[in-house]
Amino acid sequence: MKLTKSERALLYGPLAIVLSFWLLIPACLGLISTLTNFAPVESSVMWVGLHNFQAILSDRTFAAAVRNIAVFILAAVPLELVIGFCLASALRRPFRGRTVGRVVLLLPWLVSPVASGVMWHFLFGSERGFVGFVFASFGLATPPSPPSQHGLALLAVVFVETWRVAPLVGFLLLPGLAGIPRERWENATIDGLSRLGRIRHVALPAVRPLLLAVTMLLVGGALSTFDSVLTLTGGGPGTETVTPALYSYGKAFTFSDWPIGAASGWLIGGAVLLAGLAYLRLSRDPEL
Amino acid sequence: MSTGREVRRPRDAARSIFLAVALLVVLVPLVWTALAASGIQPNNDTRPPSWSISPTVDHLAEVSVVEPAFWQELATSVGVSAIAAVLAAAISFLGAYGLARSGGRAGRRLTPGLLVLASLPVMAYVLPLSEVLRRIGLLDTLPGVTLAEAAATAPLAVYVFYAHLLGASRETEEAARLEGAGVSRLLRDVVLPASTPIVAATVIVLFVLDWNQLLIPLVVTGIQVRTLPVVLTDFFTLERELDWPTAAAALTISLVPLLVLVGLFHRFLERFSLSAGRHPGESDASGG
Numbered sequence: 001m002k003l004t005k006s007e008r009a010l011l012y013g014p015l016a017i018v019l020s021f022w023l024l025i026p027a028c029l030g031l032i033s034t035l036t037n038f039a040p041v042e043s044s045v046m047w048v049g050l051h052n053f054q055a056i057l058s059d060r061t062f063a064a065a066v067r068n069i070a071v072f073i074l075a076a077v078p079l080e081l082v083i084g085f086c087l088a089s090a091l092r093r094p095f096r097g098r099t100v101g102r103v104v105l106l107l108p109w110l111v112s113p114v115a116s117g118v119m120w121h122f123l124f125g126s127e128r129g130f131v132g133f134v135f136a137s138f139g140l141a142t143p144p145s146p147p148s149q150h151g152l153a154l155l156a157v158v159f160v161e162t163w164r165v166a167p168l169v170g171f172l173l174l175p176g177l178a179g180i181p182r183e184r185w186e187n188a189t190i191d192g193l194s195r196l197g198r199i200r201h202v203a204l205p206a207v208r209p210l211l212l213a214v215t216m217l218l219v220g221g222a223l224s225t226f227d228s229v230l231t232l233t234g235g236g237p238g239t240e241t242v243t244p245a246l247y248s249y250g251k252a253f254t255f256s257d258w259p260i261g262a263a264s265g266w267l268i269g270g271a272v273l274l275a276g277l278a279y280l281r282l283s284r285d286p287e288l
Numbered sequence: 289m290s291t292g293r294e295v296r297r298p299r300d301a302a303r304s305i306f307l308a309v310a311l312l313v314v315l316v317p318l319v320w321t322a323l324a325a326s327g328i329q330p331n332n333d334t335r336p337p338s339w340s341i342s343p344t345v346d347h348l349a350e351v352s353v354v355e356p357a358f359w360q361e362l363a364t365s366v367g368v369s370a371i372a373a374v375l376a377a378a379i380s381f382l383g384a385y386g387l388a389r390s391g392g393r394a395g396r397r398l399t400p401g402l403l404v405l406a407s408l409p410v411m412a413y414v415l416p417l418s419e420v421l422r423r424i425g426l427l428d429t430l431p432g433v434t435l436a437e438a439a440a441t442a443p444l445a446v447y448v449f450y451a452h453l454l455g456a457s458r459e460t461e462e463a464a465r466l467e468g469a470g471v472s473r474l475l476r477d478v479v480l481p482a483s484t485p486i487v488a489a490t491v492i493v494l495f496v497l498d499w500n501q502l503l504i505p506l507v508v509t510g511i512q513v514r515t516l517p518v519v520l521t522d523f524f525t526l527e528r529e530l531d532w533p534t535a536a537a538a539l540t541i542s543l544v545p546l547l548v549l550v551g552l553f554h555r556f557l558e559r560f561s562l563s564a565g566r567h568p569g570e571s572d573a574s575g576g
Contacts, residue, residue, distance in 0.1 A: 015383035087310060135332075245411055268411060
C-alpha cells in the first residue's frame with residue numbers, strides 16, 4: 001500500500017514526537033552524561049571521561065550486585081519460563097473454567113513489585129505470616145523470615161519474583177499453544193512421539209518467536225529488578241540481595257550521586273542491549 | 289463433557305491437580321492480605337495457631353490517617369494511568385499501522401528492536417528526563433509524567449499492534465483504498481472497528497503497567513503530583529514498623545481498581561497476544 005507524505009506524517013508523527021522527547025533524547029543525554037559530572041546541583045559540567053565507570057567497577061557493592069543479578073536471572077528466568085509453559089499447556093485445551101483460569105493467571109502480576117515485596121515481607125514473617133502459620137500448624141517452632149537469612153535472602157527474592165511473573169508468562173504463552181492445530185498433536189501422537197517429544201517437535205517450534213519475545217521481556221525486566229527488592233529486603237542482609245538497579249537507585253537518591261547513578265543505570269542499559277542483540281540474532285535466524 | 293469424545297485419562301487428573309495447586313499458590317497470598325486488611329489474622333504463637341477474627345473497616349480508614357492525601361493520590365493514579373494508556377495505544381496504533389502496511393522490510397526488521405527498547409531500564413534515561421522536563425516546565429506536572437509513562441510503554445504497544453495488523457485480513461481495507469479512501473478514513477471505518485478487542489486488551493495491559501510504574505513518577509514528580517506506587521514506597525520503606533493490617537489495607541485498595549478493570553474486561557484480555565497468527569475464534573486471521 002502506498003502512503004502519501006502527509007499520511008506518513010499522521011501515522012508516524014505522534015509516536016516519533018513522544019518517543020523522541022520522553023525516551024530517546026533523554027536516553028542519549030543520559031549516555032553522554034555518564035562521561036561527565038553532570039548533576040542538577042552542579043554549576044559547572046565537566047568532562048570526566050570514564051571516571052564514573054571506573055568508580056563503579058571498583059566498588060565492591062556493585063560487584064556483589066552483578067553477582068546477585070546473574071544468580072537471580074539464571075534462576076528466575078528459566079523457572080518462570082518452565083512454570084509458565086506448564087501453566088499454558090495445562091490450559092491449552094478448552095474446559096469449563098478455563099476463561100476464569102486465564103484471568104487468575106494475571107492476578108499476581110497486578111500486584112506492583114513494591115506491594116509484592118511488602119506483602120511477602122509479612123507473609124514470610126513468623127507472627128502473622130503464612131509461613132509461620134504453616135509451621136505452627138504442624139506444631140513446629142516458627143522459623144525466622146527467609147528474606148532476612150544469610151543464604152536464603154536471594155532465594156526468597158527469586159521466589160517472590162517468580163510468583164509474580166510466572167503466571168503472566170503462562171498468560172502470554174497460552175494463545176500460542178492454543179493456536180497449534182489439533183492435527184499436529186494427533187499426527188505426532190500417531191508417529192509415536194512421547195510427551196517430551198511432542199513438546200520438542202510440535203509445541204516449541206510453533207511458539208518459538210513468542211517464547212523468544214517473552215524471554216527478552218523477562219531478561220530485560222530481571223536486569224532492572226529493584227522495587228520488589230527495595231521493600232522485601234532493602235538489599236540485605238549485607239549486600240546479599242543488592243541488584244545493579246537498586247545500587248543505581250540508592251546512589252542517585254539516597255546519596256544524591258547523580259553521575260554514579262546514571263552511569264550504573266547505563267551499565268544495566270548496556271546489559272539489556274547485549275541481551276537485545278542476542279534476541280535480534282535469534283529471532284532473525286529460524287535455525288538457531 | 290459435551291462431546292463425549294474425550295474420555296477422562298490419568299493425564300487429566302494430573303492436570304487438574306497441577307492447576308489446583310497453581311490456583312492455591314496464586315490466591316493464598318492475596319487472600320491472606322485481604323483478610324489481614326479486614327481484621328482477620330492468625331496468631332502463630334499458640335499451638336495450633338489460632339485466628340483472631342474481628343472484621344472491621346478500621347484498617348482501611350487508617351490508611352488515610354497515615355497518608356492524608358491517599359484518596360487524592362489514588363484519583364491521580366487512575367487519571368495518569370488511564371490517559372497514558374489510551375495515549376500510548378493511540379499513537380502506537382497509528383505507528384504500527386504505518387509499519388504493517390508500508391510493505392517494506394523496515395517493519396519486520398524494526399519491531400523486534402521495539403521489544404529491546406521496551407526493556408530499556410528506566411534508570412538509564414529517567415535522570416536526564418527529569419532535567420529535560422524541568423527546562424520545559426513540565427517537571428512535577430500531570431502532562432509531564434503522563435507523557436513519560438506513555439513513552440515508556442509505547443514500544444510494547446507498537447509491537448503488539450504490528451503483530452496483530454500483519455495477521456489481519458486486508459481485503460476490506462484494499463477495497464476501500466481502491467475507492468479512494470484516505471488513511472484516516474480507513475482507520476476509522478475499517479481497521480479500528482476490526483481491531484477493537486486487541487486495542488482494548490492492550491489499553492488494559494498498559495494501564496496496569498502504568499499503574500505499577502514506580503521509578504518514572506518517583507523522579508519526575510514529587511510534590512504537586514503523587515501517584516500510588518510512590519506513596520506506597522514511602523509508606524513501606526520509611527515506616528518499616530508500619531502496622532501490617534494498615535499496609536495490607538493500602539495494598540488491597542491499590543489492587544481494587546485493577547481487579548475491577550480485569551474483571552469487567554476479561555473477554556478482551558483473552559485476545560491479548562504478543563504474536564501474530566491464528567487464534568481460536570478469530571475468523572479473519574490469515575497467518576501471514
